[in-house]
Amino acid sequence: MTTDDLTTRATEARRALARTLVDAGDLTDPEWRRAFEEVPRHVFVPYFYAPSGERISGDDRWFAAVHEDRSLVTHRTNGAATSSSSQPSLMATMLEALAVADGMSALEIGAGTGYNAALLAHRLGDDRVTTVDIAEDITGPARERLATAGYRPTVITGDGSIGAPDRAPYDRIIVTCGLSAVPPALLQQLTDDGFLLTPLGNALARIHPTGPGTATGRFLPHGAFFMPLRHTSTDGVPTRRPPLPIGPGRPSTLPVATIADNHFRFLAGIAVPGLTWQYDLSESGEITGARVWHPDGSIAHAHPDTTVTEAGPRPLWAALEEAYRTYQIADRPTPDRYGVTITLESQRAWLDDPDGPGWTLGG
Structure with missing residues (x-):
């Protein structure tokens, strides 16, 4: 396939994917639809790993997968999946939940392939977008792919739980890796009327600061499965299973x-x-x-x-x-019945009401 053929096919495939997301109700904002139609996902996912561990690149299987509504493992550490390109429908849901407007700035925790940063940069402009990931072998390729696609947001190699304070404050912070609790440093980097959108458990929470070190938020109804936040470049390898229990059940x-x-x-x-x-x-x-x-x-x-x-x-x-x-x-509650309260002393998720049943986050 020539470069021109690939470009033409990819343009058509992106438009078809965007139509699929629109028809499913995952993509409703015309600005975000334009971003999905114009940002070339195939540039950011030149290969991916099948569940068997096989690396797939450059063939029809690769092209079809890149333009389907599916997540793709793009990085492995010691044989374990440690980074991926998220499912486009989930990306669309999260980007629309950010409720951005022209002139806003955004920090992304979890650069991954750089694809989501490109979508943000398409919507807000390069100088308004900062993205962070833990390892240079992730951020380096992401930076190169962003440049190839014509985008130049700020890409930082570092611990996402620390954020990027040198470029703060941000109107929006979007976390594209799983958290068990909200890093306090991120809340400190928001504007007074900004908010953070993050996966907690396997759902999305939109969290608004209410004062120094305090915040509150609610979960959205959408499921959100992400690889966990990595604090070091060697994080992300699944814990080895302990010996099975013995004795009577x-x-x-x-x-x-x-x-x-x-x-x-x-x-x-x-x-x-x-x-x-x-x-x-x-x-x-x-x-x-x-x-x-x-x-x-x-x-x-x-x-x-x-x-x-x-x-x-x-x-x-x-x-x-x-x-x-x-x-x-509680009659099988959905995620949108839960909320979060953050104080200087603790972070607590609760059901229906802040005084209702609750659980300490990160415990």
């Missing part, structure tokens, strides 16, 4: 199939953060058993006979059962 009050319910998984993610999951699936794709563990060495094994065994410093499955009781009593 006990009856469980949490049906193992419930962990496929994204609304429950949201609550589980804020009630018991930092978990790694592994499933057993039937031929029809139903979950019949699971292992779940935490970096502190705790592990639980849910068996097909509905019993569970646990080991380590804390009973993980018991904590999940407690979250499930709250979930049932």
Whole structure:
């Protein structure tokens, strides 16, 4: 395929993807639609990794995947996926939720491929956009791809939890990696009427500062699955599974199939953060058993006979059962029924009301 052929095909494919996002209701703002139609995603994703680990580049499989509504793993560390190009529908949802206007400045935490920074720069202008990622082997290629596509926002290599204070304040901060709690430094870099949009658990929260070190916010109804924020260049490798528990199991009050319910998984993610999951699936794709563990060495094994065994410093499955009781009593709440309160002393997610059931973030 010649360069001209690729350019023509990619232009048509971007327009088709934008129409798909519009038809699905994920893209409603004409300015953002124009950005998705004009920013060349294929420049930012010259290759990606299949689940098998195969690197795919330059062929029809690559071209089709880049112009589909799917996330693509773009960076691996010691064999583990540590960076990706997010699903375009989720990107559109987040960008529209920013509610930007001309003249605003934006900080992105999680540069990744640079594609989202290009969309921001297309909408706001290069000088209004700053993006941060942890490792030069991510930011270097992102910077080059941005320049190739005609965009030159400020790209910084550093710990995203620190932000980019030298260019603050920002009207909007968008976090494109998973957080278990909001880094206080980011709140300090917002304008008085600005806000931060971030994944917490597996949903999006829009958080407004209310004073020095304090903030409040609500979750949006949308799911949001992101790789976790990395504080060092070697972060991101999944925790090795501890030895499986041994001994007799006990009856469980949490049906193992419930962990496929994204609304429950949201609550589980804020009630018991930092978990790694592994499933057993039937031929029809139903979950019949699971292992779940935490970096502190705790592990639980849910068996097909509905019993569970646990080991380590804390009973993980018991904590999940407690979250499930709250979930049932509250009539299976969706993420938009939850909110966040941040003080100098703590960060707390709550259900329905700040005085309602709550969980310490990052705990």
